[in-house]
Amino acid sequence: MAIKDKRFSTLGSLGNDGSNFSLTATGSPYVMELTEDPLRIYPTVGRFRLEPGATRVELSGHVDRDPTFETAHWLWWSVYVPKNWTQCDDQLTILQVHEEPDTSPADVVGGPQIHAYIRGDRVKIESNYCTTSQTGSLSAIVSRTIANWPLSDCLGRWTDVVMTAKWSYSGTGYLKFWRNRRRIFDDASGNNAFNNAVARGGNEQPFHKLGLYGISGAASVANEVLHAGVIRGDNSYATFDAFMTACGFSDRTELEPVFGGRFSVGA
Numbered sequence: 001m002a003i004k005d006k007r008f009s010t011l012g013s014l015g016n017d018g019s020n021f022s023l024t025a026t027g028s029p030y031v032m033e034l035t036e037d038p039l040r041i042y043p044t045v046g047r048f049r050l051e052p053g054a055t056r057v058e059l060s061g062h063v064d065r066d067p068t069f070e071t072a073h074w075l076w077w078s079v080y081v082p083k084n085w086t087q088c089d090d091q092l093t094i095l096q097v098h099e100e101p102d103t104s105p106a107d108v109v110g111g112p113q114i115h116a117y118i119r120g121d122r123v124k125i126e127s128n129y130c131t132t133s134q135t136g137s138l139s140a141i142v143s144r145t146i147a148n149w150p151l152s153d154c155l156g157r158w159t160d161v162v163m164t165a166k167w168s169y170s171g172t173g174y175l176k177f178w179r180n181r182r183r184i185f186d187d188a189s190g191n192n193a194f195n196n197a198v199a200r201g202g203n204e205q206p207f208h209k210l211g212l213y214g215i216s217g218a219a220s221v222a223n224e225v226l227h228a229g230v231i232r233g234d235n236s237y238a239t240f241d242a243f244m245t246a247c248g249f250s251d252r253t254e255l256e257p258v259f260g261g262r263f264s265v266g267a
Helices: 240-246
Strands: 003-007 022-026 030-035 045-050 056-060 073-080 092-100 114-119 122-129 142-150 158-166 174-179 182-187 203-214 223-233
Touching (some): 022 030, 045 056, 073 092, 203 223
Antiparallel strands (some): 022 056, 092 203
């Protein structure tokens, strides 16, 4: 059973080393540094801050890609939003799962397949996918909000986000999310990815990202988040509890979901 532990406390650094993560930054000033966990849950964590004028400070796993299409895997993130977060209209991305678009012929880039962000007083997770042979226009992309909760639920505390997915554009995929041990999204409808093919210059290995990114433009106010890092699991784990135990969190067992079956939870 394979786990890759990319928590910053495990790496002893932010992992910007070309094999765990690589930094993507746009504009200035920004801050990315190791710091102490204010709640003392993790030995060290990453601090990601945007000042007005900066757009992005993210660590990308494109140098350490996730399993390819039609292969299940798990991802764990943990994010801390400070109590003094300043609400604004900026759409500030905190987590992503991305693919690289085909280049021959070129696809229209329509955003990440998974996009978690803060805007105003809400935190949302969106899923984007396309099942046509080529993403020729934005209208070919299906975009859906799969989770939506109040920002106040996150302030001054760590929020665990766990995902298991089998990415597919041929009808055999699935996608599940948990927030703080409670399942918030469960969909086995089949299509949840973009049709990116190696033969067309694409790459069928998606990759995870974390940090702070003003996807709608440069930050209008200063804000920051803390990240604990990423843990990835392969397809050996049949349940949330099995994956969390392998991560070293045997006390974080699954809670009952709000609804059963296929659902998305909002507030």
